[in-house]
Amino acid sequence: MANDALISELYELTISIGVKAAELARGYREGGIEVAATKSSIADIVTEGDRETEQFIRRALAEARPDDGFLGEEFDPTPGTSGLTWVVDPVDGTVNYLYGIEACGVSIAVVEGDPTGDDWRALAGVVVDIFTGRIYSATEGRGAFCDGVPMHASRTTELPVTLIGTGFPYDPELREKQGRVLAKMLGITRDVRRIGAACIDLVMLASGRIDFYYDRTLNPWDYMAGVLIAREAGAVVRGPRGNEQPQHALLVGASPALLEKLQPQLEAWLAEEGLL
Incomplete structure (x- = not known):
């Protein structure tokens, strides 16, 4: 060690x-x-x-x-x-x-x-x-x-004032499905920022410039440094369904309280689209 x-x-x-x-x-x-x-x-x-x-x-x-x-x-x-x-x-x-x-x-x-x-x-x-x-x-x-x-991550816990970040894959069919999930997320949160680079999304999470981040189909090189930075800033970053580490299927990050509120709903909507 x-x-x-x-x-x-x-x-x-x-x-x-x-x-x-x-x-x-x-x-x-x-x-x-x-x-x-x-x-x-x-x-x-x-x-x-x-x-x-x-x-x-x-x-x-x-x-x-x-x-x-x-x-x-x-x-x-x-x-x-x-x-x-x-x-x-x-x-x-x-x-x-x-x-x-x-x-x-x-x-x-x-x-x-x-x-x-x-x-x-x-x-x-x-x-x-x-x-x-x-x-x-x-x-x-x-x-x-x-x-x-x-740097310190956001402590936001209330959905109506939660600014979310996310990304999209290159496959058009998957984008369409994720777009439907995002539309539902926008119905219960403040707004979305789509930056186009997972490492930048994760350091924005670490610095409190977004409150909740989720993404799919990421690889270790996309998230490894950013996950460490976000975690050290106080965010919880994990995978789906209780996995402690991010997965290709899903990475989510936020304050502990916000994650407990929003991750189950996000996963339910992803499952409805066959994305989880």
Whole structure:
């Protein structure tokens, strides 16, 4: 198990590489980028900025921590022998990145255990806003910070004043179903913000800029750093039906009291649409 000194070392490394990666990604964007490939659909894209930024992060981590594993969005995973794995999304919010919308980030976390299952422990994480350079960070048990200033999640408990955040998948049929669920959610809450980058949604949850966040079909690189940051800011982030860890089927986050009120209703509406 990682000790305090190692966690501090990992934290500093996470921030150092995250800041440099964000600068690199921003430079690619300022130089002009194009779609390099599509993935699950024509709307699900990857740019050379994504690929080059992940390769930079891989090289930097391999030099600093050669025995650690690596799980990134753009390339095949690399197993390690240390028991630690780096979970990386080089550009979360690629469509925003392509269009120059200032809502995308570099997301880096280091975890003990298998990040693709339920038995993992996030030790340190950072989300760096690519356009603004703002640094959101956390280590286990030490709180969450934005540019060194402590962050605290919302304590809202009343549904009529709850601002929700969510995302949508690339599959049009699933979007239609989730749209019907969102319409019902809007009937009992204040409003919705749809940002287009899970890591940014999660740091907004951590900073109290949204009160409740839910999303589906996320992968570990989408949420790992953001989940740690949100939890360290005081939010509860979990999966469906009592799962302590987020699942591909559902991630939800809010204050404990708000989560107890709203998650059961959300899950019931998702189930009605065959989404859970």
